[in-house]
Amino acid sequence: MNKPIIALDFSSKQQVEEFLSKFDEPLFVKVGMELFYQEGPELVRSIKAMGHQIFLDLKLHDIPNTVEAAMRGLAKLGVDLTNVHAAGGFEMMEAAKRGLKGSDTKLIAVTQLTSTDESQMHENQLIYVSLEESVLHYAKLAKWAGLDGVVCSVLEASSISEVCGQEFLKVTPGIRLANAAADDQKRVATPGKAREQGSTHIVVGRAITKSENPAASYHQIKNEWSGQV
Template sequence: MKPEERIIVALDVPDEQSAIALVDQLPQVGFWKVGLELFTSTGPRILELLKSRNKRIFLDLKFDDIPNTVAGACRSAARYGVDLLTIHTTCGRDALKAATEAAQSGAAQVGLKPPKLIAITLLTSISARQLAFDLKIPLELPEYILEMALLAKETGVDGAVCSPQEVAQLRDTCGNDFLLVCPGVRPIWADMGDQKRSLTPAQAMQAGADYLVIGRPITAASDPGLAWQSISEELTAIA
């Protein structure tokens, strides 16, 4: 892939009108993330609109429920023809296995390629202190994330979402066939926002990330097209 094809731009807007305006403003972007806010507002219509423009889709709904429920959700989502789909590793081994099988069967029912199922290891807004004191997890943060990624790999999940700071360790342990998707990426000129474990786009890619999910540094910029170009050039320089 070309470096710019590894950037997934987060379509974190509240409604269809805002989403389409942003997509039209950035025609050079080929891969968009649709999250909870937008999907709850528009339903699958936003996916249909993106597909009609030949865009790739990262459907980031972070399913987390009992095995039967997440299987049903993944089966339905796979019928939309999305490229990436997220599920929390905390739903457990049985649910992860069920989700993987359901995504494949759902896509097969409508003659589509199944989405890559991507496991959430730990939200990038959570710090090591919060993991220990708020969530009461006794493991160190890197160890916890590694255990979650290994669980995902063992159950047939295609990859994991992790912060850029964990990419190198997961790449070394999980291998080159395990997709690593990194949100929380921030160019050196961008505000950190609510991200606690961030790196620059170039640093994340050099560490072994397959895809970078970037939202506000592009979408909230005074000139989104210029911000996109700047990040693309940063990645091209290290390719």
């Protein structure tokens, strides 16, 4: 069972270091746009030097040549996981994968954000199939392009396993404990539900980072995720 991925939704290196100091074990953490754009590649190198795994969540979406060149640069950072938007298309995803050639970095594609519901997808994106159909289409496109998996909600993880295989990564944000608020996420689930539905990784942010005792909250989530409670 993969470790829960902790979303480091902070804006400075100091905040990250203060948070990580509360743990005495190697973690799997997510560095997103807010943090990367403030602190840059040096922070990623620093976190890797501490022995942590990193999901670099930059959601690249541009023309194929630009994305391929960007991925060649990101490959040098030695992150464990990074991503693109599946909406960028088959050729862009293929180019992104080429850019990572020779590295151990796994590449996944964002299908539909967990902050998006079906009515928003219809109205804002003019995609008139169901949300699940859209997610499954993007997942199949990512697999055909040679990617290692997708970002999706727990609600689609089981269906993606059926069409793309159990080993295809299903990285699922929007994870909350049963008594927690959904915040700005629309499609949320508990760690136990994610495990039952076939998620391969879960991403947890505020339930840990805003906790009075982050290490205790992390282990509670980790235990539920691994089926130990």
